[in-house]
Amino acid sequence: MIITNNQHLPQSFVEMAKRDYEVAPNEYRVTSLLKGIRETILERRHDEEIEQDVSDMIWLLFGTAVHSILEHQKEGDNEFKETRLKIPFNAYELSGQFDLYNAETQTITDYKTCSVWKVIFGDYSDWKRQLLIYSYMLRLIGFEVKHGEIVAMMKDHSKRDAKIKADYPALPVQKISFDFSDQDYEETEYFIVERFKEITQAEALPDDELPICTPEERFNSGDKFAVMKKGRKTALRVLDDLQAAEDWKEANSGDYIDTRPGEDKKCKDYCSACEFCSYYREHVKEG
Numbered sequence: 001m002i003i004t005n006n007q008h009l010p011q012s013f014v015e016m017a018k019r020d021y022e023v024a025p026n027e028y029r030v031t032s033l034l035k036g037i038r039e040t041i042l043e044r045r046h047d048e049e050i051e052q053d054v055s056d057m058i059w060l061l062f063g064t065a066v067h068s069i070l071e072h073q074k075e076g077d078n079e080f081k082e083t084r085l086k087i088p089f090n091a092y093e094l095s096g097q098f099d100l101y102n103a104e105t106q107t108i109t110d111y112k113t114c115s116v117w118k119v120i121f122g123d124y125s126d127w128k129r130q131l132l133i134y135s136y137m138l139r140l141i142g143f144e145v146k147h148g149e150i151v152a153m154m155k156d157h158s159k160r161d162a163k164i165k166a167d168y169p170a171l172p173v174q175k176i177s178f179d180f181s182d183q184d185y186e187e188t189e190y191f192i193v194e195r196f197k198e199i200t201q202a203e204a205l206p207d208d209e210l211p212i213c214t215p216e217e218r219f220n221s222g223d224k225f226a227v228m229k230k231g232r233k234t235a236l237r238v239l240d241d242l243q244a245a246e247d248w249k250e251a252n253s254g255d256y257i258d259t260r261p262g263e264d265k266k267c268k269d270y271c272s273a274c275e276f277c278s279y280y281r282e283h284v285k286e287g
């Protein structure tokens with residue numbers, strides 16, 4: 001990746017942005033498995049052409065800084081930290097680095113910097129899956145893992161909102177815990193095997209024929225359906241489901257439904273491979 005510094009930030013920012021772990025040609029990181037296949041393949045294929053400005057990577061650097069500080073603290077008894085695992089997987093190698101493992105409590109921990117909205121919405125399925133893959137790898141080399149926890153640090157937390165809003169996280173840090181079952185591990189193994197099969201197929205395809213990232217992978221929250229009244233600019237009501245919007249329109253004398261396509265937030269703001277993606281060029285860039 002080419003790192004630019006358009007804002008002339010101190011060189012140390014640039015050096016930190018460059019300090020990334022380089023993967024071997026047959027090696028896939030756990031985090032790559034969790035992205036859309038198209039994004040993962042395009043990122044790898046065009047790594048030397050992708051340009052990113054360091055000012056656009058500040059929150060990424062912030063996360064790295066937090067890890068770097070915690071990594072240098074002494075771990076407790078029975079704990080080991082920031083360990084990179086590499087597990088052969090047929091023609092591939094799966095690599096991943098977890099933050100902390102406690103052999104006594106059989107708990108794996110990962111630190112996350114996130115938006116307060118992540119905690120307000122409370123959907124942690126992606127974090128659980130990531131922890132489960134690390135745990136699955138740890139089990140393969142003989143370490144049992146029964147529990148997982150995320151230490152979520154909310155970088156945009158507001159003390160003021162915490163005082164006045166009922167559903168707002170009270171503190172800027174929260175621990176989210178999971179218990180892992182045998183079924184979780186069966187599903188995790190299935191996920192990894194299937195993902196590598198998809199990667200094998202995708203590696204043979206040209207860029208424009210790669211499977212398009214799913215709406216979930218594109219952070220698309222879905223289309224909305226606005227019940228409109230002739231002569232009025234704003235919607236009477238906006239619903240997530242077309243049938244519900246039709247029913248509401250009939251019951252409340254609406255005139256027509258205006259479909260508002262969901263926004264692909266990942267493609268628009270967070271995908272470093274977007275310039276090499278035909279979906280982005282055709283559906284997002286000009287949109």
Ligand code: SF4
Nearest residue numbers: 039213267271277280
């Ligand atoms: S721009 Fe969107 S669809 Fe294309 S690779 Fe990135 S996330 Fe996937």
